[in-house]
Amino acid sequence: QQPVQSPQAVILREGEDAVINCSSSKALYSVHWYRQKHGEAPVFLMILLKGGEQKGHEKISASFNEKKQQSSLYLTASQLSYSGTYFCGTGVSSNTGKLIFGQGTTLQVKP
Amino acid sequence: NAGVTQTPKFQVLKTGQSMTLQCAQDMNHEYMSWYRQDPGMGLRLIHYSVGAGITDQGEVPNGYNVSRSTTEDFPLRLLSAAPSQTSVYFCASSYGVGHYTFGSGTRLTVV
Numbered sequence: 480q481q482p483v484q485s486p487q488a489v490i491l492r493e494g495e496d497a498v499i500n501c502s503s504s505k506a507l508y509s510v511h512w513y514r515q516k517h518g519e520a521p522v523f524l525m526i527l528l529k530g531g532e533q534k535g536h537e538k539i540s541a542s543f544n545e546k547k548q549q550s551s552l553y554l555t556a557s558q559l560s561y562s563g564t565y566f567c568g569t570g571v572s573s574n575t576g577k578l579i580f581g582q583g584t585t586l587q588v589k590p
Numbered sequence: 591n592a593g594v595t596q597t598p599k600f601q602v603l604k605t606g607q608s609m610t611l612q613c614a615q616d617m618n619h620e621y622m623s624w625y626r627q628d629p630g631m632g633l634r635l636i637h638y639s640v641g642a643g644i645t646d647q648g649e650v651p652n653g654y655n656v657s658r659s660t661t662e663d664f665p666l667r668l669l670s671a672a673p674s675q676t677s678v679y680f681c682a683s684s685y686g687v688g689h690y691t692f693g694s695g696t697r698l699t700v701v
Contacts, residue, residue, distance in 0.1 A: 480649065481632070509687050520680060521633070523689035566632060573687055576621035576640045577648065582632035 480505070482569045484581035491557050491588045499552040499584045501567030510543050510550040511568035511578060514561075521566060524552075554586070562588045592616050596681050596693035603671040603700045611666040611696050613681030619691075621684045622664040623648070624656065626677040627695075633680065639664055671700045 482503040489497055501510065508529045513521040527543035527550060538555045554561055564585050568578040597612045615622065623638040625648075635648030637656040645656050653675060655667040664683075668675060678697050682690040 481634075511689065513690075520692035520694050521690075523691070526687075526689055528687070568633075568690075570687060574640070575687075576623060576638045576684070577635065577646070578623065578638075578690065579635060579649065580625070580633040582630065 481579055482567055482581040484567060484584050486584060488585040493559060493588055493590055494556050497554045497557060497586060499565050501550045501581055503548040503569050505548065505571055507545060507548050507569050508572050509570040512541055512552050513566045513568065514563045515566065516563045557588045559588050559590065562586055594681055594683055594691050594693035596696050598696060599694065601696060601698050603698065605671060605673060605700060607671050609668050611679055613664045613693060614662050615683040616662065617683065618661060619683035619685050621686065623682045624666045625680045625682065626650065627680060628677050636666065673700045676700045
C-alpha cells in the first residue's frame with residue numbers, strides 16, 4: 480500500500496539535475512511532494528491531482544501519470560538548499576484524509 | 591497563526607506507562623493525521639480524522655487511540671508504552687485534499 484520511491488538516495492553537485500520517482504499499486508487521486516531537512520518537520524512542495532497535470536515551484540517541478548499511477552519530481556540546476564529527504568504522499572480519493580507516504584529519497588547536494 | 595502545535599517536544603516513558611501526545615491547530619482545518627517516523631521507514635500513518643467526531647485507522651494503529659471532539663484538537667494516546675513505540679511523532683492538518691501542515695514533532699523514547 481505504501482508507494483515506492485526511487486532512488487533511495489542520490490548525491491549531486493550544485494547545478495546538476497535530479498529526478499525522484501514515486502510509484503503506487505493503487506489508483507490515485509492525488510500525489511503530494513514534501514521535503515524534510517534533518518531534525519525538522521516535512522514541508523509541502525506541491526500537490527498534483529488526477530488529470531496528469533504538471534506543476535512547477537521555482538526550479539522544482541512534478542508530473543503525474545494517472546494511468547501508470549506514477550509521479551516524478553524534477554529538480555533542475557540543484558542548489559545546496561535542495562538537500563534533504565523527499566517524500567511523496569498518495570491519496571486515493573477526493574474526500575479522504577488518508578495520505579500514505581513513501582519511504583523517502585535522500586538528496587545531498589555538494590558544492 | 592500558530593499553525594500546528596504539538597506538545598511535548600520530548601518525552602521519555604517507561605515500558606507500560608500511558609501518555610497523551612497533544613496536537614492543536616488554529617487554521618480551521620478539517621483533516622488531521624498522526625504519523626510516526628522511524629529511520630528508513632518514512633512517515634507511517636497511525637490514525638486520521640476528516641472532521642470532529644470522525645476518526646479512522648491508518649497503517650500502524652495498534653497500541654494507539656485517538657479522538658476528535660473538536661475541530662482544533664486531535665490527541666494521540668499511547669495505552670501501554672512499548673520500546674517499539676520509540677519514534678518521532680508528527681501531527682499534520684489540511685483543509686480538504688490540500689497541502690498538509692506539519693507540527694514540529696514529538697520525540698518519544700520508551701525505556
